[in-house]
Amino acid sequence: MMRMRYAIVFSVTLLAVFFGAAAVTANQTNRGADIPACRSAQPESDADSPSTAKRLQRVTEHQQADAAQPDNASPPLRFATLTVSIDPKGAPLAAYQFELTAGHAFTVVGLDNANHPCFPDAPRYDRSANANATDRLIVADYTLLPADQLITKPQATATIHAMFTLDVDTDLDALAASVTLAITAAADADGNPIDADITFDLHFALGQGPE
Amino acid sequence: MKLTPKRVLTSLLLLVLGASVLTLTACYSDSYMSAPGNHGQWVEEAEDRWSNLESGIANRVTNSLPAASGVSGPTAPLALARPGEDIWVIVKPPAHDPEADERANTDDHPGSGAMIAIRPRNEVHGEVEARPREPRDTPERTAEPELLPLPLKHTEVNASVTGYIASVNVTQQFHNPFAEKIEAVYQFPLPQDAAVSEFVMTVGTGDDPRRIRGIVREKEEAQAIYRQARAQGLNASLLTQVRPNIFEQKVANIEPGKQIDIDITYFNTLSYADGWYTFVFPMVVGPRFNPPYSGDPVRALPRGASPTLDERGLPAQRGTDIQYLRPDERSGHDIALTLDIDAGVAIEEATCLTHVVAPGRMSDGPNADHRLRVELAAGDRIPNKDFVFRFRVAGERMKSGLVTHTDAEGNGYFTLMLYPPADLDALERQPMEMVFVLDCSGSMRGEPMAQSKAAIRRALRHLGPDDTFQIIRFSSDASSLGPRPVEATPRNIERGLRYVDDLSGGGGTMMIEGVKAALDFPHDPRRFRVVTFLTDGYIGNETDILREVNARLGDARIFSFGVGSSVNRFLLERLAKQGRGAAAYLLPGDSANDVMDLYFSRISHPAMTDVAIDFGDARVEQVYPSRTPDLIVGRPVIVTGRYQGELGTVRITGSAARHDITVTLDAAQDATTHPALAQVWARRKIADLMDRMAHAENRHAGEQDALKQDVLDTALAYQLMSQYTAFIAVDASRVTAGDHGTTVTQPLPMPEGVRYDTTVGGDASE
Numbered sequence: 001m002m003r004m005r006y007a008i009v010f011s012v013t014l015l016a017v018f019f020g021a022a023a024v025t026a027n028q029t030n031r032g033a034d035i036p037a038c039r040s041a042q043p044e045s046d047a048d049s050p051s052t053a054k055r056l057q058r059v060t061e062h063q064q065a066d067a068a069q070p071d072n073a074s075p076p077l078r079f080a081t082l083t084v085s086i087d088p089k090g091a092p093l094a095a096y097q098f099e100l101t102a103g104h105a106f107t108v109v110g111l112d113n114a115n116h117p118c119f120p121d122a123p124r125y126d127r128s129a130n131a132n133a134t135d136r137l138i139v140a141d142y143t144l145l146p147a148d149q150l151i152t153k154p155q156a157t158a159t160i161h162a163m164f165t166l167d168v169d170t171d172l173d174a175l176a177a178s179v180t181l182a183i184t185a186a187a188d189a190d191g192n193p194i195d196a197d198i199t200f201d202l203h204f205a206l207g208q209g210p211e
Numbered sequence: 212m213k214l215t216p217k218r219v220l221t222s223l224l225l226l227v228l229g230a231s232v233l234t235l236t237a238c239y240s241d242s243y244m245s246a247p248g249n250h251g252q253w254v255e256e257a258e259d260r261w262s263n264l265e266s267g268i269a270n271r272v273t274n275s276l277p278a279a280s281g282v283s284g285p286t287a288p289l290a291l292a293r294p295g296e297d298i299w300v301i302v303k304p305p306a307h308d309p310e311a312d313e314r315a316n317t318d319d320h321p322g323s324g325a326m327i328a329i330r331p332r333n334e335v336h337g338e339v340e341a342r343p344r345e346p347r348d349t350p351e352r353t354a355e356p357e358l359l360p361l362p363l364k365h366t367e368v369n370a371s372v373t374g375y376i377a378s379v380n381v382t383q384q385f386h387n388p389f390a391e392k393i394e395a396v397y398q399f400p401l402p403q404d405a406a407v408s409e410f411v412m413t414v415g416t417g418d419d420p421r422r423i424r425g426i427v428r429e430k431e432e433a434q435a436i437y438r439q440a441r442a443q444g445l446n447a448s449l450l451t452q453v454r455p456n457i458f459e460q461k462v463a464n465i466e467p468g469k470q471i472d473i474d475i476t477y478f479n480t481l482s483y484a485d486g487w488y489t490f491v492f493p494m495v496v497g498p499r500f501n502p503p504y505s506g507d508p509v510r511a512l513p514r515g516a517s518p519t520l521d522e523r524g525l526p527a528q529r530g531t532d533i534q535y536l537r538p539d540e541r542s543g544h545d546i547a548l549t550l551d552i553d554a555g556v557a558i559e560e561a562t563c564l565t566h567v568v569a570p571g572r573m574s575d576g577p578n579a580d581h582r583l584r585v586e587l588a589a590g591d592r593i594p595n596k597d598f599v600f601r602f603r604v605a606g607e608r609m610k611s612g613l614v615t616h617t618d619a620e621g622n623g624y625f626t627l628m629l630y631p632p633a634d635l636d637a638l639e640r641q642p643m644e645m646v647f648v649l650d651c652s653g654s655m656r657g658e659p660m661a662q663s664k665a666a667i668r669r670a671l672r673h674l675g676p677d678d679t680f681q682i683i684r685f686s687s688d689a690s691s692l693g694p695r696p697v698e699a700t701p702r703n704i705e706r707g708l709r710y711v712d713d714l715s716g717g718g719g720t721m722m723i724e725g726v727k728a729a730l731d732f733p734h735d736p737r738r739f740r741v742v743t744f745l746t747d748g749y750i751g752n753e754t755d756i757l758r759e760v761n762a763r764l765g766d767a768r769i770f771s772f773g774v775g776s777s778v779n780r781f782l783l784e785r786l787a788k789q790g791r792g793a794a795a796y797l798l799p800g801d802s803a804n805d806v807m808d809l810y811f812s813r814i815s816h817p818a819m820t821d822v823a824i825d826f827g828d829a830r831v832e833q834v835y836p837s838r839t840p841d842l843i844v845g846r847p848v849i850v851t852g853r854y855q856g857e858l859g860t861v862r863i864t865g866s867a868a869r870h871d872i873t874v875t876l877d878a879a880q881d882a883t884t885h886p887a888l889a890q891v892w893a894r895r896k897i898a899d900l901m902d903r904m905a906h907a908e909n910r911h912a913g914e915q916d917a918l919k920q921d922v923l924d925t926a927l928a929y930q931l932m933s934q935y936t937a938f939i940a941v942d943a944s945r946v947t948a949g950d951h952g953t954t955v956t957q958p959l960p961m962p963e964g965v966r967y968d969t970t971v972g973g974d975a976s977e
Binding site: 077079107108127161163203205206 | 411412419423440942944945
């Protein structure tokens, strides 16, 4: 029954469309820097011993060739996360659906729940919309938790992992500004539509650089 | 010439001596027929020997005994030798129990070193059948195999069965036990009809894991994304399909001491045969043999072997390398499995054919006897053999074979299990032309070979006087009992038995030669040709085999028997499907006699052929398989399609033994629903399209391209794995330190009962 209610709610197109509401962090425009969340690898003690290193050599032996396989992909490709936050304005948020578009072609390479316990699984996406477009994505999720355990304040509820194909002189600020996010449905635990705002953070993962 | 008493006496003595020679030679020719290495010429050569002896030309005798005849030379022929002549002593082997002899040959016993796990048969409801647990001494067996540090730590399988549809979640836990960052590569099997529809990568453990849902992309695109993510230091995973039942998992940038879990969800339908529903979860890919011309091989290599390189010295792009643990090595990888069954009706009997399971009913609810939960026992968690679980329900079958689902767009999907009509039991079969094709390659050596030989022996005894038969063996080449089927007379049956006794395992798996030999000789139109393959299916050129079968099949029917603990079910099922027959399995410890008795009880009745289905008022489209298989007694088939309207009365028509048969089925009665039906249907459609691609390979490219595009469109629309799609998941939220690290391929254990030395380390490797 709950799912049916959400399906009905999702069919109602809602509210705000936020153009340029992205909170682009300073690091996004600073190409070549690590993203803030990046932690350095911390080997655990038992894996750090010389004997373990030897064992790796013994296990892999001749397997380096595959790792060194060249990639001839020429256009610069950059990965990024769009962390999506929803503000249900005091109402308990049990379900949502939003649509993302960008002025630049992107490829979705993963979706997660931004580690929010209210939405324990990774959100779902509209397969047909994603299959037929490179600049559009529809994402939705719901939870069956009781109302008193749902979020009522602005919270990150989803993360979109995406890959952008960039030109050498692509302006990341302009790219971020071209991304638009619209919440198309939001509902409380009883399936009633609620008013909600949506924002996002765009972070580029700037590691060793593309091959 | 004047006859005198002396001359008469001398003539009589010569006549007696000549008769003795002829009698002995008759024995020789019997044995010669059974000698391996002379297959295919026995009729002509035996006839030559008779004529030569009669004309007094050939009296050469040698003392070279045919291999494996196990005989001692009699003294009588020595009296025939003349100075300067060889002694050729060939006699019939003494009567014996060939199966016992086979088992007593300790050199030929199966084993896989440390990976040996003696398989008990565990009756879930009722008495536990005690299985012998004696150790098997083999040259490969070692006392203390070395435990290797490897990335795949554990696999967790949670399966639930509703009706005859299984939903299975597989979690693979990869970790990095090394001091450097690694990329893990692992090849693993799934059921050949698995509709893989979900893929989630969990990075990190504890309170802060990121569960990232993977996306289906066109395969080349997904591979390019993965390479980029790996090069940029991101955690990423890529799932690709090597074969419909072999998949490859890559996980990039696993940092030292860290763990990344991969969750895969798939749906498939259970098989139903002879009153039992069977759930199978394959655990290991067997070592494949690849003929030299294989275009897309699956290579079996020793652990740590160099990847296959192309002419430029780069890793070969075509084909897949699968590494295997040596007998003195083991990995710490173990597997746990939980299976929940809700049959919808009372479960009367259940048994695990392969593993020790901890049985237990789900006790809550009013219909507790409809449900069952089993778990793999803690002591039986080495992933080196298929998990096979069977159950039987009250009333022999579930209430209705119809399952439906309507998606959000209003598209209706159904699966329908077609049961053979009871009328078939009353009809007698026509005379048969039985062709047994036995895989004698190195991977079959040991128990699989012993079981196969026992099965053929049993089958030969089932033949009637109006039947004919032929036995074909193949390994690196193919040969046969004779150039054409012989009548199933007692004498020929004896010859056949001796021929089978002398077969042994070794060499490669040139199955295509066996297919040609089985299907190419002239067919007797008065008889119903049944070709029976007995093989583990460990080949890498399945498509070539299926194409040859399709081209040469004619009116023959193919029944395939998978022999072993982890056989190539994709090949066996496809062979049977293409040959309008059925597949069956001989697991280690199974009674070959029982399996063959059941087989003959089924084929002793004609199949219902030319099956057509009338769905009444419902508008039904895209039904798969596109050609409805024959209905064989005890072997229902599942069809799946899309529909609009109401599925009510379904009429099934066909013919058997020149009788028209019509069966009316009230499909709507007790019909159930299942949300995964759209994916099950799409997976069947993809399989059907791939079959058509295999058959159309030599036709114009446009047809191939259209079929490929159809596969791709279907896979993307239903978000399924296929030959042309892949799942990709990237964690772009953080960059790991350092470059992309070292690639570590997870070596697999040898399947139980398969020898390393005759497959990966021996004469069968490419």
